[in-house]
Amino acid sequence: MRIVLADLAGKSGFVSKDTVAGGYGSRLRPFSKVTRIYSSLKRRFHDVPSVHLAYLAAIADRAGHEVTYTRGTPVDGDVAIVLSSLVDFKQETAWADVMRARGTRVGFIGLAASKMPELFEPHADFLVDGEPEAAMMQLVAGDTFSGRVASPALPDLDALPFPRWDLLNERRFRLDVPGAGRPAGGGFSVLASRGCPEFCTYCPHRILAGYRTRSVENIADELAYLCESNPRPYVIFRDPLFSEDRERSLAIADAIERRGLDLRFECETRLDRLDPDLLNRLHAAGMRAMSFGVESVSADTLKKVGRRPIPQEQQRLVVNHCRSLGIVTAGFFVLGFPHDTWDSIAATIEYAVDLGSTVAQFKLLTPYPATPLWKQIGPKVYEKNWEEFDGFTPTFHHPSLSGDELRYLLDAAYNRFYLRPSYLANYCRISQAGLRDMIARLDVRVAGIHTRREVAQMARSVTC
Numbered sequence: 001m002r003i004v005l006a007d008l009a010g011k012s013g014f015v016s017k018d019t020v021a022g023g024y025g026s027r028l029r030p031f032s033k034v035t036r037i038y039s040s041l042k043r044r045f046h047d048v049p050s051v052h053l054a055y056l057a058a059i060a061d062r063a064g065h066e067v068t069y070t071r072g073t074p075v076d077g078d079v080a081i082v083l084s085s086l087v088d089f090k091q092e093t094a095w096a097d098v099m100r101a102r103g104t105r106v107g108f109i110g111l112a113a114s115k116m117p118e119l120f121e122p123h124a125d126f127l128v129d130g131e132p133e134a135a136m137m138q139l140v141a142g143d144t145f146s147g148r149v150a151s152p153a154l155p156d157l158d159a160l161p162f163p164r165w166d167l168l169n170e171r172r173f174r175l176d177v178p179g180a181g182r183p184a185g186g187g188f189s190v191l192a193s194r195g196c197p198e199f200c201t202y203c204p205h206r207i208l209a210g211y212r213t214r215s216v217e218n219i220a221d222e223l224a225y226l227c228e229s230n231p232r233p234y235v236i237f238r239d240p241l242f243s244e245d246r247e248r249s250l251a252i253a254d255a256i257e258r259r260g261l262d263l264r265f266e267c268e269t270r271l272d273r274l275d276p277d278l279l280n281r282l283h284a285a286g287m288r289a290m291s292f293g294v295e296s297v298s299a300d301t302l303k304k305v306g307r308r309p310i311p312q313e314q315q316r317l318v319v320n321h322c323r324s325l326g327i328v329t330a331g332f333f334v335l336g337f338p339h340d341t342w343d344s345i346a347a348t349i350e351y352a353v354d355l356g357s358t359v360a361q362f363k364l365l366t367p368y369p370a371t372p373l374w375k376q377i378g379p380k381v382y383e384k385n386w387e388e389f390d391g392f393t394p395t396f397h398h399p400s401l402s403g404d405e406l407r408y409l410l411d412a413a414y415n416r417f418y419l420r421p422s423y424l425a426n427y428c429r430i431s432q433a434g435l436r437d438m439i440a441r442l443d444v445r446v447a448g449i450h451t452r453r454e455v456a457q458m459a460r461s462v463t464c
């Protein structure tokens with residue numbers, strides 16, 4: 001059988017699919033000079049191929065089928081599997097229509113197809129509901145699918161073959177950029193676990209399947225396989241919560257060192273799941289970057305959306321220790337929680353600046369379908385176009401802030417974080433006390449410029 005795997009490249013703004021927003025995806029259409037540069041850098045560093053399709057390629061190839069990969073060009077095949085998203089579903093369904101007109105059966109996989117089947121059903125022969133590997137094993141064994149196909153989560157992730165990047169034509173050029181952590185051109189995604197054991201009500205990462213982990217030896221085998229086929233690979237652990245289990249994280253670091261694997265890696269995690277000793281071990285094993293959710297500075301706001309707050313001292317301890325080791329840190333922040341006000345968002349932005357992660361990403365709270373948050377505030381959602389659920393667009397009637405105010409605060413967050421001398425100083429890892437004092441004084445002057453512009457534009461500043 002000829003199997004086409006399609007991960008369609010977004011055409012407007014910077015689109016991320018696969019594991020981003022659990023699979024619903026995000027789309028950043030730049031709305032300022034800062035976000036234009038930010039979006040352009042994301043395109044160069046974060047446009048990585050789909051790990052889910054790489055798994056499906058491995059399953060199909062193992063069963064002796066021919067695999068073709070496309071980012072948009074229609075290609076001949078017997079069956080096409082399309083990676084679905086919410087933010088780009090119109091292009092995905094239009095592509096499916098073209099392929100079906102050519103005589104190819106088309107199926108969709110991913111969170112969007114699982115939770116929003118009505119968007120895809122008219123354009124598909126089948127929809128895979130759940131993690132796609134179990135269904136793929138049936139398909140390559142000869143099953144003919146139609147309609148909705150239940151695909152239960154595999155309890156034993158070690159039984160899966162390793163993702164086949166070579167079948168996705170992923171021999172791309174990668175360039176190390178000083179201070180950036182991840183190379184331009186991206187890296188190899190690895191899923192050491194799936195799902196998340198936490199309970200944040202707004203999060204789509206935990207609604208497709210339960211939390212499961214792979215064995216340390218199986219992960220180390222995959223890393224060794226990557227090292228055999230690529231010189232000094234850069235590995236991107238896509239687990240939403242990589243260091244959930246401290247002992248397991250140490251065992252992964254040990255396995256990398258014991259086997260002498262020459263690689264670098266990054267992960268995403270919670271800051272209460274890290275400490276200086278663990279960071280030292282992970283750094284020695286090759287960790288060069290990490291991302292983490294702070295979301296809001298307010299513990300009350302976080303508790304109201306089911307997120308366990310992390311003490312600020314712990315957050316500062318981890319970020320500062322990363323800086324001392326040269327690990328690039330990326331903090332994630334969410335603006336517009338139901339209990340947020342102008343002042344509370346200003347406080348979160350101020351905290352983001354003060355925490356001093358190397359980079360920061362700010363998004364607007366988005367009530368994703370099938371999350372507990374959706375059930376709670378679904379009636380307040382006014383946005384009818386699902387592609388606007390992109391993480392950067394207001395979609396529901398906020399109790400105290402208009403859509404324009406939320407957009408303005410988002411814009412201000414990027415300006416205040418990236419347009420200040422200490423951002424460059426952090427990026428360049430400048431730590432000399434005298435220089436830092438001078439930079440702090442310059443920061444105050446630049447903050448004054450931001451304040452004056454905000455007052456002129458909105459009659460109030462983004463300060464608390």
Ligand code: SF4
Binds near residue numbers: 196200203240
């Ligand atoms: S910690 Fe919360 S926001 Fe992060 S992946 Fe888990 S449930 Fe989602």
